[in-house]
Amino acid sequence: MTGPIIRPYGDTTGDGMVQVSFTLPIPHDKRAEGAALQLAKKMGMDPALLVHAKPIGPDFTFFVVYGSVTHLVNLDEVEVVERAYPLLSAKEVNLEIKRRLRRKLVVVGACIGTDAHTVGIDAILNIKGFAGEKGLEYYREIKVVNLGAQVLVPDLVARARAERADAVLVSQVVTQKDAHIHNTTQMSAAFREAYPAGRVPILVAGGPRFEEGSAARLGVDQIFGRGTTPGEVASYLVHEISERKARAA
Known part of the structure; x- marks a missing residue:
């Protein structure tokens, strides 16, 4: 049974792997890719792997980064809004x-x-x-x-x-x-x-x-x-x- 503390799952149980996507307002080049990895590291992804980069017009670049985070999730602290009424036919x-x-x-x-x-x-x-x-x-x-x-x-x-x-x-x-x-x-x-x-x-x-x-x-x-x-x-x-x-x- 899963306990109240969990980590993200990517390749193996508890490896903390996550995938995020974002856009930066800079043209696509090596500098832009380095900026994306820098942002990912500041977000707590270490190591981070750039798996996708695509220009969006001349001034923007869309990125997908895959990497490991150390953050834990406490299921006991998750708040769920329960439905307050029955479902009727x-x-x-x-x-x-x-x-x-x-x-x-x-x-x-x-x-x-x-x-x-x-x-x-x-x-x-x-x-x-x-x-x-x-x-x-x-x-x-x-x-x-x-x-x-x-x-x-x-x-x-x-x-x-x-x-x-x-x-x-x-x-x-x-x-x-x-x-x-x-x-x-x-x-x-x-x-x-x-x-x-x-x-x-x-x-x-x-x-x-x-x-x-x-x-x-x-x-x-x-x-x-x-x-x-x-x-x-x-x-x-x-x-x-x-x-x-x-x-x-």
């Missing part, structure tokens, strides 16, 4: 929505800001779904309004109000200069300004670069990362609706 989700709301659950989804990557939001909303699960359009008791890509936050708020949305799902794939963070906090602030206290729709953000446990800091109710399935989202929405009704009782 599509039939169970429909029954719970019908029982709790006595009408369809309205979900508005979009990619906000300049983000044009709709693969994530479509995987959750479109009937085709993801990972063998059908999207929220498949659920009989859910009405889906998919606004697509590059939706301005004021337009999202206006459409959510017009549709009387119970939940708003936003997808953020573009992360340069923390665009996903800025867009999400702007979105959450706009909804809280536009709605009375206690009437804000369920706000959900999803994307591959969001940190687990960051929902409160971003002002949303839930964060979903890579690999999230439509069933997980549907189950969460039912859970949150139940929680809100319980708090309001």
Whole structure:
């Protein structure tokens, strides 16, 4: 059985071998390769082997370095965010929505800001779904309004109000200069300004670069990362609706 202290594995158990990739803002030549190895050594890789170097235009070079590190990982110190709600089948989700709301659950989804990557939001909303699960359009008791890509936050708020949305799902794939963070906090602030206290729709953000446990800091109710399935989202929405009704009782 693996103990609480482990090291990376490369060629043999406990050899500490890792592989990292990075880009340096210098043209590709021997000096650039030396700079890459210097950086790797300062990162704690010793010895370090340069296994790949490729120019990216005239002024940048991409590197892959393989080497050994002495760092240890303590599994007892790893914090895991556990799912706080059960996973439900599509039939169970429909029954719970019908029982709790006595009408369809309205979900508005979009990619906000300049983000044009709709693969994530479509995987959750479109009937085709993801990972063998059908999207929220498949659920009989859910009405889906998919606004697509590059939706301005004021337009999202206006459409959510017009549709009387119970939940708003936003997808953020573009992360340069923390665009996903800025867009999400702007979105959450706009909804809280536009709605009375206690009437804000369920706000959900999803994307591959969001940190687990960051929902409160971003002002949303839930964060979903890579690999999230439509069933997980549907189950969460039912859970949150139940929680809100319980708090309001």
